Amino acid sequence: MKKRLIACILATAMLIGCLAACGGNKESSAVSNEPSSQSGADEPSSKTSAPENDGTRDINGLTLPITPEKTEISVLMVFESNVVEDPNEIAGVQAMEEATNVHxxxxxxxxxxxxEKFNQMMATGEFFDVMFPGGTSSYSGGYQQGIEDGVLIDMDPYIKKYMPNYMALLESNPEAKKQAAYDDGLMHSVRVLRGTDENLKVPGAFLGPAIRADLLEKMGEDVPETVDQLHTLLVKCKEAGMAAPMTLQGDGGTSLSLAWGVNTDWSTNFWQYDEKTGKVYYAPFAENWDAYLDTMRDWYAEGLIDKNFTVGSPVMSGDYSNYENDQSMFIDTWFNFLMGNEIYKQGYISNENVNLVPLTGIVLHPGDPTIWCGNESYVSQEIYVTTEAEDKIDVVSKWIDYHYTTEGLRYKYYGIEGESYTLDSSGEVTYTDAVLNDPNGLSIGDALGKYAMRSYFGYQSETAENSAAIAAAEGGSVSLIEASQVWSSADVTIHVPPATLSQEESEFINTYITDIQTMLQERMTKYILGTDTSSHDEFREKLKASQIEECTARWQAAVDRYNAR
Incomplete structure (x- = not known):
């Protein structure tokens, strides 16, 4: 059970990019050259030509089939399925092959x-035409280093020549185009683009702060909005007999730190950014770091924080007793797929009354803006095109471009129209009985897996990814989606912009940051527990001796280049 949950977290992390109260809700304007559906549905700005006499057709400049003769390419990709052993068994994948003539x-x-496998392949030189290892693996030194090494192809000229649908999406949103480029203004790699079925859009958050709504109602208390209100509530929880009114992460970090404008998210290495000044900070150098950590130490001493927080969150420790026994009220950071009473439904606890609801964010003073650590990026992972594909780069480029069309999106996410889904006149997708009521009793997700690959490759649609959960939800209410919307609605982000570190910058930072991060995590834990009594200034001097200022300067240089794009 624990392995399954951790795998789920990794997969979700691949979508969002970092484990923080992160995400977004900014949409672009409607895509001016929105790719077409094979259905012929009347969609905004769809541009698909009818088949020519020679059997070809056009999607915004991409001619299908891509090649007159069947062409084979090799692709490495993250893929897991309970129902098929090979993606080529999936009906939607077969339809894509028929449309493109690419096997x-x-x-x-x-x-x-x-x-593990990707790193082995890089070491042994086992390459495929296209390699997409997911968000937890990357080419050492970055894509441009791969070009210099003779391993990866510089895709900029081929994107502009062979990928009209990818380019149309970027042209529809200047910020997305900026994010898809490198510091020299060129698009050396193809990037995953994120949005809805209709528009580019920054994805929603997948985790954030939560509170036990059922216990709150039982106590007759209101949802706290400020740090002082939360403190008052936690005191009442302790007086009512709760042993762990508030939880922390195992290293002492918490999304509550955002109330002070402080980032304690380990997955971002504790970097943060001030949008007003354009400056990058390491969290202990933020203005309110001292006040935040002092407050957590005080609250721990008062018995308001789980005394066993160092064992880590339940998803890591497997200990859900605080939820089972109604011992926690404010849940530091929680995952959207376990919101509501999902931890009961999924069998982690037997307490059916648990109702976890999301909080946008606690603020320090009334009227303060809510703060998050959301990466407002329309682009995510790079798609690695290797020199193995040099002799067929036109075919490979066009095949990738097909994934940015509505037709390709629907084959990938929804399967086959008329078999796994139907479309109404407005383009709304409804799953058929073959998916909703599989004759073999498969879940909606597994039944859909026979028709659609549902990978993150190419265009990543939040609409499509949520569709199966919505279809399976009782009464159409999906706590996973609702939580993401709440967490993504905060006012200000302190996440570092999606800048690109140079090879030298990356190597320098990587030389020191692991030790620095370990030092900081130990500091937070011991200070909150009261075993480290040294001053904050003394700790900052230790960080300076460990090259944190030099690391920060390199991040600052990268962000300055990004802002100048």
Whole structure:
């Protein structure tokens, strides 16, 4: 059970990019050259031509089939399924092959296995035409280093020549185009683009702060909005007999730190950014760091924080007793797929009354803006095109471009129209009985897996990814989606912009940051527990001696280049 949950977290992390109260809700304007559906549905700005006499057709400049003769390419990708052994068994994948005339020889692994396998392949020179290892693996030194090493192809000229649908999406949103480029203004790699079925959009958050709504109602208390109100509530919880009114992460971090404008998210290495000044900070150098950590120490001493917080959150420790026995009220950071009473439904606890609801964010003073650590990026992972594909780069480029069309999106996410889904006149997708009521009793997700690959490759649609959960929800209410919307609605982000570190910058930071992060995590834990009594200034001097200022300067240089794009 624990392995399954951790795998789920890794997969979700691949979508969002970091484990923080992160995400977004900014949409672009409607895509001016929105790719078409094979259905012929009347969609905004769809541009698909009818088949020509020679059997070809056009999607915004991409001619299908891509090649007159069947062409094979090799693709490495993260893929896991309970119902098929090979992606080529999936009906939607077969339809994509028929449309493009490109047959894919897949090499695939689960997300956790891919981390090890990808590094082995890079070391041994085992390359595929296209390699997409997911968000937890990357080419050492970055894509441009891969070009210099003679391993990866500089895709900028081929994107502009062979990928009209990818370019149309970027042209529809200047910020997305900026994020897809590198510091020299060129698009050396193809990037995953994120949005809805209709528009580019920053994805929603997948975790954030939560509170036990059922216990709050039982106590007759209101939802706290400020730090002082939360403190008052936690005191009442302790007086009512709760042993762990508030939880922390195992290293002492908490999404509550955002009330002070402080980032304590380990997955971002504790970097943060001030949008007003354009400055990058390491969290202990933020203005209110001292006040935040002092407050957590005081609250721990008062018995308001779980005395066993150092064992880590339940998803890591497997200990859900605080939920089972109604011992916690404010849940530091929680995952959207376990909101509401999902931890009961999924069998982690037997307490059916648990109702976890999301909080946008606690603020320090009334009227303060809510703060998050959301990466407002329309682009995510790079798609690695290797020199193995040099002799067929036109075919590979066009095949990738097909994934940015509505037709490709629907084959990938929804399967086959008329078999796994139907479309109404407005383009709304409804799953058929074959998916909703599989004759073999498969879940909606597994039944859909026979028709759609549902990978994150190419265009990543939040609409499509949520569709199966919505279809399976009782009464159409999906706590997973509702939580993401709440967490994504905060006012200000302190996340570092999606800048690109140079090879030298990356190597320098990587030389020191692991030790620095370990030092900081130990500091937070011991200070909150009261075993480290040294001053904050003394600790900052230790960080300076460990090259934190030099690391920060390199991040600052990268962000300055990004802002100048």
């Amino acid at each position: 894919v020889n897949w090499m695939f692994y689960g997300q956790t296995e891919m981390m």
